[in-house]
Amino acid sequence: MGEVAVHVEKLSKQYHLRSGGRERYSTLRDSIMNVFKLQRNHDRREGVFWALKDISFDVKPGEVMGIIGRNGAGKSTLLKIISRISSPTRGVIDLHGRVGSLLEVGTGFHPELSGRENVYLNGAILGMQRSEIDRKFDEIISFAGTEKFIDTPVKHYSTGMYLRLAFSVAAHIETEILLVDEILAVGDADFQKKCLNKMSDVAQEGRTVLFVSHNMAAIRSLCTSGIVLDRGEMRFYGEIRDAVQFYGNLVTARDQQETLNVADVGFTNVRVAGENTDGITTGAPFKASCTLHLQVALPGFQLFCILQNEFGEVLVHGHNTGLEAHAAVPGIYQIDVSFPALWFRPGLYSLHFKLMASGLASGKARFVSNTIPVDVTGTVTGEALHGTLTPDLHWHMVGTSLEVHVQESKMARP
Incomplete structure (x- = not known):
């Protein structure tokens, strides 16, 4: 198998659904009542939904892999399982290195606490040591652009300020493996560019990155390899350019079939x-x-x-x-x-x-x-x-030297 940072083998995730399509959750009351009476199976018929099915791939140290697919393809589920937020139904995951994740931006922020206090709270939740947060604090708030409001409770922040600070904390985690889910949903266009540049810096530092995005340009610019997920199954695994092309063809073929109806x-x-x-x-x-x-x-x-x-x-x-x-x-x-x-x-x-x-x-x-x-x-x-545009400009420059003008000026004096 060779040296790998992330090894995923035959990974599957199954959910049990009610007939109405919603996942069934059992409360404490349900559990107690079931001790004393039989469940009425005809009222509790369940279906099975495979969010992921037999996913296998390897990511080498320093590799940036893009995970591509439509909404509901299983991209976020895959990252949550790799980050240990959710457990797989079956399969194997081997991780070699400390894992950081930018999955749920803003998780752990308390509205009554100031931006400064939330940086330390959120950083601790994400696995950062206090000394690490101290060292990176100025860089975090500068990246977020919230220096003037860092001691203000975040309940007074705009949505954009809140998300920028939350992303900035998560983006400055020092880990060998980084899982990133839809960072371009954060902030305005200018901040999204900063996000992309930050991810580019992370990739150039030699850290292993698994990157989920619907932005194919970002995927192409940041990633070297990619997988395409479709309805929980891996349809492609290879070079990122080929992965993007395969995804485009897949979307076109699927939409053609759906459009005819x-x-x-x-x-x-x-x-x-x-x-x-x-x-x-x-x-x-x-x-x-x-x-x-x-x-x-x-x-x-x-x-x-x-x-x-x-x-x-x-x-x-x-x-x-x-x-x-x-x-x-x-x-x-x-x-x-x-x-x-x-x-x-x-x-x-x-x-x-x-x-x-x-x-x-x-x-x-x-x-x-x-x-x-x-x-x-x-x-x-x-x-x-x-620039956004790169036209082939034709330049033309006409003039005379300064010496000529000086000589003409002297000759014109009485």
Whole structure:
């Protein structure tokens, strides 16, 4: 097996559900009553739900692994089991090193205590020694940007301040293994960038990281390997670029199948094509396309093609000008959108289509396609990466030397 930091073998997690779909919990009263009477099985029929099933993988020391999947795929359950918050139904987990987790941001914060007191309380809950917190205290509050309010009870903090401080405490834990779940749900866009930079620093320090996120650009930039979970099963395990591509294809295939069963409107076959079949090159035009399925007539509709960056910020919100009053009969339509060269910096972006309808009997007006990753490749200078756009600028400079101006000035004097 060789040297590994995290070894997971045949890991499974099973939940018992009531027929209504909710997990059954037994109270003390239930336990006492069951001693004196038989359970009525026909009233307590249970089902079984496998949140995880036969998951196996290894993570080497210093490796950053991305865990990818839709909501409900089992990503958070996997991290909770690895961090010992939850126990597996069966399987083996071997951990070699101290484990820290950024799973439930803010767990352990007390609203009546000040920010300073909560840093020490939350740090202790997360396994930090007091000396470690003392050493990192200034760095923690500086990262969170809460220096002016550190002695104020956190009940007076805004939601953003509260989450920033909680994340900052968790992010400064010194552990060999770090488990991270959806850090980009914390704070505004600027703080999310700080979160990404912090995770990048952690990775460069040689620590082992298991990283869960729906942000494919962050996954691509931080991780070297990845696994794809789907309905509790591991569908892919390998290089992160291949994992992201596999996930995009999986989502597209799943949505195509689900869309064919919708009542009114649906999208399938969302694609982007440029010089490469699976992405575009910065500075080059490209096309986006999809198939629109209409089960009912649309008296009027508007189509949009939306392109976002890794932080979810909308970069392009293209509108089908000229079709505002267009009507469509039931059928299958091919939609193609041509983009000029946008000069985005290399990275992973996302694209989806949206349709706004009017006059439907169902009353529904908004229909959205699945989101696909858009891989922008290309070579640009380091300085150009500071901007969102990296256009190939053509510079022209005209002037005369200062000496010429001085000589002309002297000659003009009487």
